Amino acid sequence: MALTSLKHSHSLKLGHMSRRSLLLGGAAAGMSAALLPRTSDAADVVGAASEEIRPFKVEVPEAALADLRRRLAExxxxxxxxxxxxxxxxxxxxxxxxxxxxxxxxxxxxxxxxLNSLPQFLTNIDGLDIHFIHVRSRHQNALPLIMTHGWPGSVFELLDVIGPLTDPTAHGGTADDAFHLVIPSIPGFGFSGKPPATGWNPQRIAAAWDVLMKRLDYNSYVAQGGDWGAIISDALGRQAPDGLLAIHVNRIERATTLPSGAAQALKNGGLAPDSLSADERIVFDEARDFLNNGFGYAAIMSTRPETIGYGIADSPVGLAAWLYDKIADWVFTPGDPEQALGKDAILDNITLYWLTNTGPSSGRIYWENAMSGAKLTAVKVPVAVTIFPGEVYKPPKHWLSKAYPKLIYYNRVSKGGHFAAWEEPELFSQEIRAGFKSVRL
Known part of the structure; x- marks a missing residue:
């Protein structure tokens, strides 16, 4: 539905909502329980059961920020x-x-x-409140797009592409390049609810995204993602619900794209097969180096997310180190994320994790994915792919035919890393326009 049609929604504000909504919708974690407001339980039932789309505003209590500064000092x-x-x-x-x-x-x-300068909302899907940003383009024929962030990121990763994608005429594009943009927070991240039980794996999240788009009256749309956003978009493409026209990803799954001999060699820790070309061996060696030296974070969260959760829930510096380590690894300027993003952008993201106490809950998506046992079959809808040079895995085009039999776009660009939209918003936006161009015809 259009934003102007939301006449009967009710506003939710941090510091002015029910106790349950505060905890699930993005409370300032790190505060003592005494700082949480106490209100009638009757208000809790409305948010949990309703399929309404409710406007949302972020209002973190000053006490939570003072508590953060105290912890940092100590x-x-x-x-x-x-x-x-x-x-x-x-x-x-x-x-x-x-x-x-x-x-x-x-x-x-x-x-x-x-955040509050953008239209933000909550809606309940399958018993869980989902937070999302929804910006409609002023251009009449804009294409609806749902875009998903990853870990250790958040919706902050994607804010700089909102203007170029929804208002392309102000950013070097044409009216025909416009998108209506929906940016949800993954369950357990940011201001979305924290799943109280198991089962919120990428497949279930993908199905929830289709519900969200249909609830917004978008009966046809496209999807995009990097990191977990790519995994969720792939899952959506495998489900291929009515109305999903295509997906774009800037992160590729190794398991579905490595040639069979290379995949077996990688699994066994061996050398690249002789059948690979020199350029292909570089891709293989980079993947092997990542699995041997850079995959420990995922192994921990896939098996013991609760164990690591105690430290990152209690210590803001512990949380910052946990997130900063991978941001530093994956930007186009490895080891120097400040150069790629700036201190404030990095800390906006880390502070969001701290205030919502979603360090532990965000890590559970690794465990959920490992436990799901989902079979990674071919994506059924058209797929566009952009390879950024700082990405961990950069497969050549001919490796993608099995995973993406309907590949409609493939391009390798000259700059940008794993956090492509965050690092290079203009270039990223150009790639989204180009990737989905044929879908509009």
Missing amino acids: TRWPDGETVMNRSQGVQPDRLKELVRYWQSSHDWRNAESR
Whole structure:
């Protein structure tokens, strides 16, 4: 439905909502229970059972920010590393500077204002409140697009592409390039609800996204994602619900695209098969290096998300190190995410995880995916792919035919990393326009 048609929705505000909605919709975690408002349980039932689309506004209590600054000031730091590189993880000097800035200079209210300048909503799908941003283009023939973030990111990853995608004439495009944009928070992330039971794997999230788009009266649409957003978009493409026209991804699943001999060699920790070309061996070696040296975070969250959760729920510096480590690994400027993104953008994202206490709950998607046993069959709808040079896995086009038999677009660009929309919003937006161009014809 159009934004102007939401006449009977009710507003939800942090600090002014029911206790249950505060906890599920994005409360300021880290506060003591005494800081949470106490209201009638009758209000809880409305939000949980309703399929309404309810306007949402972020209003973090000042007490939560004061608590964060106190915790930062009282950090107990570990000993320094015994190497002169990043091989043991985040280096103390770098993290201490980020934390110093976080405590003294970062302004969450700026981030909060940026979110509140956009139309935000909650709606209940399958018993869980889903937070999403919904920006309709002024152009009449705009194509509806649902775009999904990943981990360790959030909707903050995607904010800079809203203008170029919804208002392309102001960003070097034409009216024919316009999208109506829906940006949900994955369950357990940000201001979406935290699943109280198991089962919210990528397949279930993908099905929920189709419900969301149909609830918004978008009977035909396209989907896009990187990281978990790509996995969810792939799942949506396998389900191929009526109205899904195509997907675009900027992260590719190794298991479905590596040649069979290379896949077996990678599984066994062996060398690249002789059948691979020199360029293909580079792709293989990068994938093997990632699995051997950069995959520990996923192994932990796939098997023990609750164990790591205690530390990152209790310590903002522990949370910052956990998230910063992978941001630093995956940007186009490895080891220097400040160069790619800037301190404030990195801290906006980390602070969102802290205030909502979604460090632990966001990690459970790894466990859910590992437990789902989903068979990775071919995607049934047309697929567009962009390969960014800083991405972890960069398969050549001819490796994608089995996973994406309806490949309609493939392009390799010259800059940008794993967080493509965050790092290179203009280039990313150009790729989305190009990738879905044939769908509009």
